[in-house]
Amino acid sequence: MSVTIADVAREAGVSVSTVSYVLSGKRTISAPTRARVEAAVDRLGYRPHAGARALASARTNVIALMAPLRAGVDVGVIMQFVAGVVLRARHYDHDVLLLTQDDVRGAERVGAGSMVDAIVVMDVETHDERLEALARLRQPTVLIGLPEEPGTLSCVDLDFEAAGRAAVRHLTDLGHRRLGYVGHPGAVRERGTSFAVRFDRGVADAAQAAGASLVAQDCDGSPEQSVAAVEALFAADPRITGVVVHNEAALGHVVTHLVASGRPVPEAVSVVTVSPPEVAARQAVPVTGLDIPAERVAHVAVDMVLARVDGDEPAETRLLTPTLTDRGSTRPLG
Amino acid sequence: MSVTIADVAREAGVSVSTVSYVLSGKRTISAPTRARVEAAVDRLGYRPHAGARALASARTNVIALMAPLRAGVDVGVIMQFVAGVVLRARHYDHDVLLLTQDDVRGAERVGAGSMVDAIVVMDVETHDERLEALARLRQPTVLIGLPEEPGTLSCVDLDFEAAGRAAVRHLTDLGHRRLGYVGHPGAVRERGTSFAVRFDRGVADAAQAAGASLVAQDCDGSPEQSVAAVEALFAADPRITGVVVHNEAALGHVVTHLVASGRPVPEAVSVVTVSPPEVAARQAVPVTGLDIPAERVAHVAVDMVLARVDGDEPAETRLLTPTLTDRGSTRPLG
DNA sequence: TACCGTAGGCGAAGCGCTTCGACACCGGCA
DNA sequence: TGCCGGTGTCGAAGCGCTTCGCCTACGGTA
Structure with a gap:
């Protein structure tokens, strides 16, 4: 069918095992021999058969x-x-x-x-x-x-817990003490990879550590719920100046609604998120945040x-x- | 290491080749023997080694x-x-x-x-x-x-040529005789998979066959060029009533600009496109078109x-x- | 009754590679 | 001079599977 290691060995005038060792480097082979083998490999266009290799070495790559x-x-x-x-x-x-x-x-x-x-x-x-x-x-x-x-x-x-802490701390370091948080719906907390739960915990811990107040609101990411979530936050605490958004889908709607409802970002409200950098960057107002790499x-x-x-x-x-x-x-x- | 075909053969009290034939079905095996082999396979949890199989059969699946x-x-x-x-x-x-x-x-x-x-x-x-x-x-x-x-x-x-014809014919069948066409930039015509060229040809052929006028305009898909393309079409022929858009990226901008510039879709202008169905469907005005499946x-x-x-x-x-x-x-x- | 075709099963020869053990050769040391 | 430890190379034994050819029984046909 195609060229095998035996063909290479014959062409180079060495044994099959020598060719194998040249290829794998698992034993020392003298420079001249190695050169002859390598030349033969090139000349014949030899490619080891993956199946044979897997069978003999128990590795498939x-x-x-x-x-x-x-x-x-x-x-x-x-x-x-x-x-x-x-x-x-x-x-x-x-x-x-x-x-x-x-x-x-x-x-x-x-x-x-x-x-x-x-x-x-x-x-x-x-x-x-x-x-x-x-x-x-x-x-x-x-x-x-x-x-x-x-x-x-x-x-x-x-490390979503660290991310939650970092998001909040970024805000508290800037002096914000009245915070809002737009998270995931409860269903996600159950399934998911527990990342929602871990993030929540980081947010809560950091807020407490900094002595900041925190109002949290779940959100499924739809335009309606996003708007509602924002309104719910400010209903609970009209003096919120910093918002953490951990919901890629909601992010755009939240930012848009904040601006549209007379709370310009970042003049009136600072926003921090966790998301892939591209998502955060392509919003109407690019959003500072923790990147998911x-x-x-x-x-x-x-x-x-x-x-x-x-x-x-x-x-x-x-x-x-x-x-x-x-x-x-x-x-x-x- | 793991269970091999020999283990299965032993367990079933048959030869290795018999097991192989049971598994591949390439020779007739009596029902009782087959049953014994299959039971052994299940019992041992046997899985053929892909590499060995590839080596022996020259097929990797x-x-x-x-x-x-x-x-x-x-x-x-x-x-x-x-x-x-x-x-x-x-x-x-x-x-x-x-x-x-x-x-x-x-x-x-x-x-x-x-x-x-x-x-x-x-x-x-x-x-x-x-x-x-x-x-x-x-x-x-x-x-x-x-x-x-x-x-x-x-x-x-x-078949982009057929798609081009179908797009135009859909418009001409509805009575439209003054058509516009937003296509790809010249660069795409060169590279690409020639699909642009083929679509162009279909569009031109069908327009000619129906005795319709056709104004074509290239467009790179950016918002600016999309708007410019629309204006160029109507500058060339203010009485256009049907537009074909073969440019996924431009589609949204074209539709939006048509509406915004007082040419409502479909009331004033009919629009047809070629694109993945999802893209056509999620526009401000869902767009009729040929689906790329x-x-x-x-x-x-x-x-x-x-x-x-x-x-x-x-x-x-x-x-x-x-x-x-x-x-x-x-x-x-x- | 003798014969033949076929279904059902077995053995063994690879498929192309890796790797272990053996072996020859060489230089250095005592 | 004899011995020893490296170094470089080879031979051969698998790895687990498919498949070809062969053999045996058996039922049907002449």
């Missing part, structure tokens, strides 16, 4: 990525993440096998079938039904998100999971510290 | 998908397409290996390395530098788009390329006929 491919609000972020995983995987000379979120047996299939060396799972929920199957596989797995019971699985996520999370995920492939290192959970980008939607009180 | 993962305007459409490919591949019991567009040697790597059975390439340009390498691979390939020289490669795309294209692409895997059928180019969805942005003249 492929990682599985389970991603939510349904069209949704945050498609852009998902793409960024997927691209980040592919890029980073290539950096380690790995390819990426794409599985969809709803292919519940997908991980099991590719894992048990030894098609991949490791598995990255996006969008993990607090009580995720896939975890059990994942834990049984011999491939290391990394989860994006923080389930209640990670067991022996690694996790990466943004999709690509960085992707990189870290791949790094972590590949580190575990042949090391017997234990699982680990890593929370990335968010960084705040000032886009001018806040200003000192007074 | 994986297809490569080369997709543009950079964040762009049409991320949603790309995702739809990717999801469509994965779904359809699963339907044939295949998995999908994801390559990025800019990984120029990616296809060569996975192809020559026998990691995949077939290759799907998105976003092919008229003179695509990847074509040559793809043609050299032994795996069948299907291109999304229509390059100038497909050679032995298969292609799928929407991302998922259908994906399905057809997978069907075509897998059909060629072990058949020696020749390459083929398929142009999908677009269908028109009426969203109320057109009305009879008068």
Whole structure:
């Protein structure tokens, strides 16, 4: 069929094993021999057969990525993440096998079938039904998100609690002491990756630590509810000067309504958010906030999971510290 | 390591080859024997080793998908397409290996390395530098788009010429005889997948056939150019009553400006477009148009390329006929 | 009754690669 | 001079699966 390692060996006048060692670098080979082999490889256009390699070495150089491919609000972020995983995987000379979120047996299939060396799972929920199957596989797995019971699985996520604290502290450092908070609907707090709960806690803690008052309001992100949430905040405390928005979908509506209702941003109200930088930046008033670094999370995920492939290192959970980008939607009180 | 076919054979009290034949169905096996084997498989949780299978059978049950993962305007459409490919591949019991567009040697790597059975390439340009390498691979390939020289490669795309004709005919059937057309900038006509050129031709042909006048205007999709394009059309012919927009990015701006400048849609001007249905539907005035069926294209692409895997059928180019969805942005003249 | 075709099963030869152990050769040391 | 430890190379044994050819039974036909 195509050119095999035996062809290369013959062409270079060495044995098959020598060619293999030249290619893998796992034994020292003298410079002249190595040169002959490399020349033969080039001349014949040799490419090792991935299946044969996988069979003999128990390594495939492929990682599985389970991603939510349904069209949704945050498609852009998902793409960024997927691209980040592919890029980073290539950096380690790995390819990426794409599985969809709803292919519940997908991980099991590719894992048990030894098609991949490791598995990255996006969008993990607090009580995720896939975890059990994942834990049984011999491939290391990394989860994006923080389930209640990670067991022996690694996790990466943004440190939402720190993000909540940082968001509030940014406001209190500017002197704001009467704060509003637009969060997620209760349903998200249950499911989700617990990020909502963690963020809430960070917000509350920091407000208390700074001696600031805090009015919170859930919001599903619709234009109506967003407007209503803003009004509810100011009804509860008309003197609010700082607002934290942890709801990508609502962000635009909240800002627009603040301005439209005679509360210009940042002149009357300072606004801080957590979101992908692109989302925060493209609002009518660009919004200062904590960036969700999709690509960085992707990189870290791949790094972590590949580190575990042949090391017997234990699982680990890593929370990335968010960084705040000032886009001018806040200003000192007074 | 894990359960092998030999374990299953032992457990079922048959030979290894018998187990293999039960699994593949390539030879008749008596019902009782088959049952024993299947029971053993279940009991042991046996999964064939993909690498071993690939080595022995020269089939991997994986297809490569080369997709543009950079964040762009049409991320949603790309995702739809990717999801469509994965779904359809699963339907044939295949998995999908994801390559990025800019990984120029990616296809060569996975192809020559026998990691995949077939290759799907998105976003092919008229003179695509990847074509040559793809043609050299032994795996069948299907291109999304229509390059100038497909050679032995298969292609799928929407029939943009038919779409152009249908768009115009929809207007002329309603009695419109003075038409405007907002197209792509010249640069896109050069690159791209020639779809712009093909659409242009369809539009011009149909206008001529119906004896309608046609004023065309290029547009890069920016708000400014979109407004300028509309004004240019009506400057050239103030009596235009029907407009064809073949520019996703411009569509919103064109519609908005028509309405804002006292030319309500559809009361004063009928508008027809070609775009993904979601885009047409979410405009201020939902726009009637020819749908770009991302998922259908994906399905057809997978069907075509897998059909060629072990058949020696020749390459083929398929142009999908677009269908028109009426969203109320057109009305009879008068 | 003798024969043949077929269904049902087995053995073994690869598929192309990695890797372990063996071996030859060389220079340095006692 | 003899021995020892590296260094560089080779041979061969798998890795787990598919598939070809072969063999046995058995039922049907002449």
